[in-house]
Amino acid sequence: MNDTARERILGRLRKAVGQERTLPAVPPPPETPPLSRDDKIERLNTLMTAMRSEVHLVPRDAWVEKLKAILQEKGLTQMIYAPGTPIGDAVAAAWSEGEGGLPALRPYEQAVESFKEELFAIDAGITGTAGAVAETGALILWPDETEPRLISLVPAVHIAVLDADRIYDTLDEAVEKGGWAEGMPTNALLVSGPSKTADIELVLAFGVHGPKALVVLVLT
């Protein structure tokens, strides 16, 4: 039955548009002068901070120390990470059990079905990023087999680590230079801040269903 619904819909559509069609050309994106690396970092920082993200610029070799300081200050109990990713492995290597005020590390290494209850009790998650977009201020997340999707969604605090060399000027550029059309992952994401809503009297409130806080470590 479904097949005939398909045929009927497509039949009507074919008839509606006919054979002779002149397609309008899509004007190209505006030519904007490329931003310098510093300008991109600056713009991303400004926009994401305005969206209540906590952005920290840190030297490449000192980010784990910075991470520890942030976590100690926030007083979180457990942090989930993805073993086998550069970020996850770096964190695991630098953690020592019982180090003052740090959350316990929890690896995400099994399918969610056998892990859901624990996952929903964890209060922090750390992921890498596949870059960012300066123009609109958003991180690009590209979860895969090693980095599961829920790390950046379920815990109340999401920490994302971004390589400053991977900030694109625009999303158009990210799609084109990143070759997205050649292979999209199961779930690609743009994330611009902590979860928020304005559904009650347009009052902006943060931390509705997703993370209440988004910490971005930009490795310069």
Add this chain to the structure above:
Amino acid sequence: METKDTKRVEKPFDFKANVIKALGNRQLRSNLKFAMGSMTAKRKALFSDTAAFEALRARGNAIRRRALLQLPELLEQLERKCTENGITVHWAETTDAANEIVLGILRDHGATRVVKGKSMVSEEMHLNRFLGDHGIESLETDLGEFIIQLDGETPSHIIVPAIHKNKQEIARTFHEKLPDTPYTEVVEELNAIARKTLRKKFYEGEVGLSGVNMAVAETGTLCLVENEGNGRMCTTVPPVHIAVMGIEKVVEKLSDVPPLLRLLTGSATGQLVTTYVNMITSPRKPGEKDGPREVHLILLDNGRSTILPDEKLRQTLQCIRCGTCLNHCPVYTRIGGHAYGFVYPGPIGKILTPQMEGLDRTSAIPTASTLCNACEEVCPVQIPIPDLIRRLRNESYDPDGSVCGHGVKRNLAETAVWKAWALVNRHRALNAVGTRMAGIFGPMLPRIGPLAEWTRSRNRPEFARKSLHDMAREEGISDE
């Protein structure tokens, strides 16, 4: 938690009565006035560079027109790509068929609980009511939708569905409908209550259901935008994800997404980008640890394919459902969304509803416009809404029209009056007599009947006793 979705009583649609009721509701009017003012200001600030905005709009318009002109091929490509990626594609001609498909998937999984992200297509389907009738809990998880579902209402705005309510009303609803919930008017606390209630539901959800903001034929990717994270929850936590989408929402390429996204989020909420842009291309792949194991895409026609043939009316389908035409409409901002009586209110509703539901049921809706052109000026994909409204008004009188229910308003007396008018204006002698008669009998125009309706809020037309021609002649000016 109780929801009243299933027990709604259908009353016949009486637009005028709805409007009078809405206009008398002071609370509603002040809620709307504040909210719409704030939303239009935010949008304006974001698109402050007019030249850049116009260039972006031109791109959006071309992308949408190209997509519609290739709609059958793009849908086939989308279906092929999705299938290759492991997404199951279903086609539904009617909302009933779409509902049955959803129910079939739920039955296959023995599921009784659905968590839903915001989707206007699911509103078209009256899906919650349908599932409720079949003993399935279908829970809205977008905060605004959650609020109105608790009250057994429907969205009054396509972006901010609970905008007609203020926090006192919401506080009362939460207090009365959610167990063990103290009364609070603090917005943060109300949000926290929703978070706590719904977290549990996401955790338990057997099937997640969402809409689609745009689908990319090139890669088979479904794009969803949102701020709350409930959409990501619905599409990531439960083992099954069902996406429902109108067939017009497909675009050619991934490179079409960035400009449309800018237009959509900028117009809808004045944001450069939403908190989340969620791009889904497949179910969980082998080796991946989370995400649904099954993803279904339901392509719903529901009258869209009958809008496509007419080159002018086709533009209705360019709509990306940003809702900004509602915010800028002098009629919507005074009566709100419920008065329109159907799923899509405001300017987009005025052109879409009659074409989907037939003019015979809805011909009053296109009359609710001042033709001020504000909607056309702000529409991110340049839909000439006022033009289409005029066209539909004509269709309601036209016995040879093409829109379903055309000619419904044609009435013999009115046709006769206009015929006479045309005749009088074509013949000089008749015209002279007519003008004189109007001058004499004009002041005696009845205060009842259709004219009374016209003059209730307007001055009655005053006819001059002498025509301009006569006066000119008396002054000795030649009219040659």
